Amino acid sequence: MELLAFGKTGWGDELFYATLMTIAVSITAMLIGFFFALIFTPLKLSKYKTLNLISNCYTTVIRGVPELLVIYLFFFGGSGAIMYVASIIGYYEYIEINAFITGSMAIGIISGAYSTEVFRGAIQSIDKGQFEAAKVLGISKFGQFYKIILPQMLRLAIPNLSNVWQITLKDTSLISVTGLVEIMRQSYIAAGSTRDPLFFYSFAAILYLLLTYVSMKLINKLEVKYSRGY
Amino acid sequence: MDFELMFNSFPKLLEATVVTLKLLTASLFFGLFFGLFFAILRLNKNIFINKFAYGYSYIFRGTPLLVQIFIIYFGLGQIEYLRTTFLWVILKEPYWCAIIAFTLNTGAYTSEILRSAFQTIKPGIIEAGKSLGISNKIIFYKIQIPIAIRQSLPAYGNEIILMMKGTSLASTVTLMDLTGVAKYIISTTFKPIEVFIVAGGIYLFMTFIIHNVIKYLEKKYSFQQ
Numbered sequence: 001m002e003l004l005a006f007g008k009t010g011w012g013d014e015l016f017y018a019t020l021m022t023i024a025v026s027i028t029a030m031l032i033g034f035f036f037a038l039i040f041t042p043l044k045l046s047k048y049k050t051l052n053l054i055s056n057c058y059t060t061v062i063r064g065v066p067e068l069l070v071i072y073l074f075f076f077g078g079s080g081a082i083m084y085v086a087s088i089i090g091y092y093e094y095i096e097i098n099a100f101i102t103g104s105m106a107i108g109i110i111s112g113a114y115s116t117e118v119f120r121g122a123i124q125s126i127d128k129g130q131f132e133a134a135k136v137l138g139i140s141k142f143g144q145f146y147k148i149i150l151p152q153m154l155r156l157a158i159p160n161l162s163n164v165w166q167i168t169l170k171d172t173s174l175i176s177v178t179g180l181v182e183i184m185r186q187s188y189i190a191a192g193s194t195r196d197p198l199f200f201y202s203f204a205a206i207l208y209l210l211l212t213y214v215s216m217k218l219i220n221k222l223e224v225k226y227s228r229g230y
Numbered sequence: 231m232d233f234e235l236m237f238n239s240f241p242k243l244l245e246a247t248v249v250t251l252k253l254l255t256a257s258l259f260f261g262l263f264f265g266l267f268f269a270i271l272r273l274n275k276n277i278f279i280n281k282f283a284y285g286y287s288y289i290f291r292g293t294p295l296l297v298q299i300f301i302i303y304f305g306l307g308q309i310e311y312l313r314t315t316f317l318w319v320i321l322k323e324p325y326w327c328a329i330i331a332f333t334l335n336t337g338a339y340t341s342e343i344l345r346s347a348f349q350t351i352k353p354g355i356i357e358a359g360k361s362l363g364i365s366n367k368i369i370f371y372k373i374q375i376p377i378a379i380r381q382s383l384p385a386y387g388n389e390i391i392l393m394m395k396g397t398s399l400a401s402t403v404t405l406m407d408l409t410g411v412a413k414y415i416i417s418t419t420f421k422p423i424e425v426f427i428v429a430g431g432i433y434l435f436m437t438f439i440i441h442n443v444i445k446y447l448e449k450k451y452s453f454q455q
Contacts, residue, residue, distance in 0.1 A: 064391070064437035065430040066398030068409050077422035166292075173294035177402065184296060191304065198305035205293045205301065212292040 003194060004203070011190045011200070018186035019207055025104050025182060026169045032108025033168065037115035044120050055116070062113035067106075067171050074106040075178045103175035111168040118164060122157040123149065155226045162219040166212055173208070183207050236424045239415050243429055246411035247436075253325075253397045253407060257332030258390060264333060265340025272345045283341065290338030295396050298335055303327040303403045328400040336393045343389060347381035348374060380451045387444030391437055408432060 006012040036058075043055035062070065083095050126149060134144040176184035187204040191197035271283035290298065306312055306321055320326045351374055359369040401410030412429035416422045 061430065061434065064395075064434045066395040066409055066433060068398040068401065069412060069426065069429060069433070072409075072413050072416060073422050073426045076416050076420065077426070080420075080422070170294040173296045174399075176296070184294070184300075188300075196308065198301065198308045201297055201301040201305050205289070205297045208293045208297060209289065 003190075003196065003199060011186070011194075014186055014190070015183070015203070015207070018181055018183045019211070021100075021180070022169070022172050022182040022207075022211070025100065025107065025172045025175065025180070026165075028100075028104040029107035029111055029168050029172065030165060032104060033111030033113075033115045033164070036109060036112025037119050040112070040116045041119040041123070044116060045123060059113045059116050062110055063117075067110055067174055068177070070110060071103070071106045071174055071177065074102050078102045078105070099175070099178045099180035103172070103178055103180050107168060107171050107175065110171060111164055114164045114167060115161065118157050118160040119153070121160070122153040125156055126152050151226075158219065158223050158226055162216065162223075165215060165219065169211060169215065170208070232421050232424050235415075235419060235421055236428050239425060240428055242415070243408060243411055243425075243432060246406055246408045247432055249400075249405065249407040250394070250397050250409075251436075253328060253332065253400055253405075254390075254394050256329045257336055257397070258393060260329070260333040261336035261340055261393075264337025265344055268337060268341035269344035269348060272341060273348055287338040287341050290335050291342070295331065295335050295399055296402065299328060299331040299399055299403055302331045324400075324403040324405050328397075328403055328405055332393065332396060332400075335396065336389060339389050339392070340386065343382045343385045344378055347378040347385075350381055351377050383444060383448050383451070387440065387448075390440050390444070394433070394436055394440065 004010050004012045004015070006016075040055045040058055043051040044059075046052060079095055079097050082097060086092075086095060130148060130152065131144070134148050139148070172182060173184040176182060176188065179185065181189075183204050187200040191200040194200070268283045268286055271279050272287075274280055274283075302321075303324060306327075312318055312321060320330075355373060355377070356369060359373050360366075364373075397407060398409035400407045401413060404410075406414070408429055412425050416425045419425070
């Protein structure tokens with residue numbers, strides 16, 4: 001137990017901050033994922049075949065390729081790509097992007113592909129009549145989406161989004177390969193310096209279980225909130 | 231774009247794909263037995279057996295696969311007692327450690343898939359079997375299991391694809407699978423995009439094959455014939 005003490009003697013505070021880092025990366029990645037879903041879901045539902053193709057390529061490639069490979073692409077290719085863009089503008093200094101941004105971008109793009117599929121499914125399962133009724137009442141496109149489609153869609157999407165959240169949370173453990181100090185990386189460091197990998201990796205497992213358990217409870221509450229009236 | 235590198239790295243990556251496929255088939259094979267075993271435990275009326283099986287699937291589905299591999303590969307070696315037993319022969323090999331971790335992981339997901347498939351079987355079918363005087367054992371093996379397998383095919387297809395992506399984590403315990411070799415080539419040539427296209431292409435091709443095989447099986451074993 002003294003291994004988990006707070007302060008200079010134990011790894012308690014380090015692991016605590018690492019847990020906060022995991023949560024921060026997961027939330028950032030989830031939000032980036034929503035942003036991507038916001039772009040690609042309309043493309044997927046669009047009438048134009050080319051737009052459909054772009055969106056389908058995105059979701060198929062990301063969901064068919066291992067997460068680790070995507071993370072390596074971002075880790076090794078991220079700063080190169082940014083420097084290439086910068087060189088067009090005329091900036092030639094070396095640019096290093098920090099691990100947090102690379103990591104959450106990589107995980108965000110992955111979770112975005114899953115979110116896109118979830119949103120597409122949710123929108124498609126809303127009755128056509130709802131769209132037509134809104135149109136007949138002369139509600140603007142913006143109003144249609146925000147006041148009529150979105151509230152109904154959220155109710156259907158939340159259970160699946162909670163799956164996406166679980167996947168995202170577990171995927172963040174993979175960013176440890178880039179050196180970002182989250183739960184997995186911190187356990188690796190602690191295990192290395194104390195020569196007690198069994199204890200620290202088991203503790204990491206418990207931390208992840210705790211995170212998934214607590215987030216499930218919170219999401220269930222949300223689900224109840226959005227299912228009012230059903 | 232460095233097409234020469236893409237062309238040269240293709241055979242190396244293809245060779246590594248064999249390792250990935252070996253890991254995948256081994257863990258799916260053992261995982262299916264684990265999954266079936268724990269699914270049957272989940273349906274048991276005894277609350278302790280039931281809770282035990284639920285705990286297993288909860289723990290393995292609630293933690294990242296990376297943690298599971300690290301516990302098995304780095305963690306178990308720490309127990310002095312294990313080093314003296316014959317298990318050490320297996321546990322010192324990263325290859326077998328990876329397979330054990332993947333098996334336990336896919337077993338947990340498979341047990342959930344099969345459990346829900348068993349639960350969706352209509353009670354009328356079992357009752358019909360009973361009223362025909364078929365023994366419980368035969369009802370289970372000849373009626374319940376075939377229906378459950380058919381029911382769980384789509385979900386199991388997804389699980390195979392997830393597991394295929396999961397095998398990439400074997401590269402973190404020094405195994406040179408497709409992702410491991412891809413990472414090696416990237417870190418020696420610093421051409422991430424080219425290597426990603428080739429390695430990702432191989433993965434996508436495997437996903438495509440698995441997807442279509444499952445689709446074919448679904449059609450073949452569908453109820454409306």
